[in-house]
Amino acid sequence: MTPTLDHVLVAIADPTRRAILGRLSRGPARITDIAAPFEMSLAAVSKHVRMLERGGLVRRARQGREHMLTLDARPLRRVVEWTSRYERFWNDRLDHLEAFFTQKGQVK
C-alpha cells in the first residue's frame, strides 16, 4: 500500500522518528540497536518505528527472532514535490508579503 502524503508527514513530524531515520541512513539496524541511544522503552521505540513504516520510510525484515530495519527514503521525494510548489513564495514573494503587512500596519 502506497503511504499517503499525510502518513509520510506525520511520520517525520517527530524528532525521535527523524533521529531514527538518521540512524538508518548509516545502514540497516536491529530495533534494539536503534533503541540504545534513546532513553525510551523498546515498546515506545517500536511504536515510532510503526509510524515510520506506515509512512513507507522504514522496511522491516525478520531474521529469526530479530527484526532488521532499513531506510526507504523514497516517500520523502513526495514531500519535496509538494513543498517545491511553494518555492517561488519564499523567493520572490517576500517583498509582496512585507508590503502587504506594512500597509496594514497590524501584524499579529
Added chain:
Amino acid sequence: MTPTLDHVLVAIADPTRRAILGRLSRGPARITDIAAPFEMSLAAVSKHVRMLERGGLVRRARQGREHMLTLDARPLRRVVEWTSRYERFWNDRLDHLEAFFTQKGQVK
C-alpha cells in the same frame, strides 16, 4: 517565536491545511473566504488556521472585525533542507536496498 520543524510538519500533514495554503498561494483571504469551499464550520477552519499559524505558514492581520490571512511559505524551506539530506538515498541507494531485501528474501 520561530516555529519548530515539528510544528511546520504537523501543520502541513493535514490535507485541509494544505488546501488552505493552496488557497492562500493565490492571494490573501479572509477566514470566511477560506471556509467557503470546505464543508466545515468556521470554528473547525479557524482551528486549522491556528495550526498553520503555529507552523509559521500563515500570518493574520486584523482589519476591523475581519482577519486577513496571508501565506508565509518561508518555514517550508526548512522542510526542504531536512529532506534534502536524504536525496542521495532515493537516488543511488535503491539498488543497495533492493539487494538487501532480495538477499533476506523476507520483505514484510
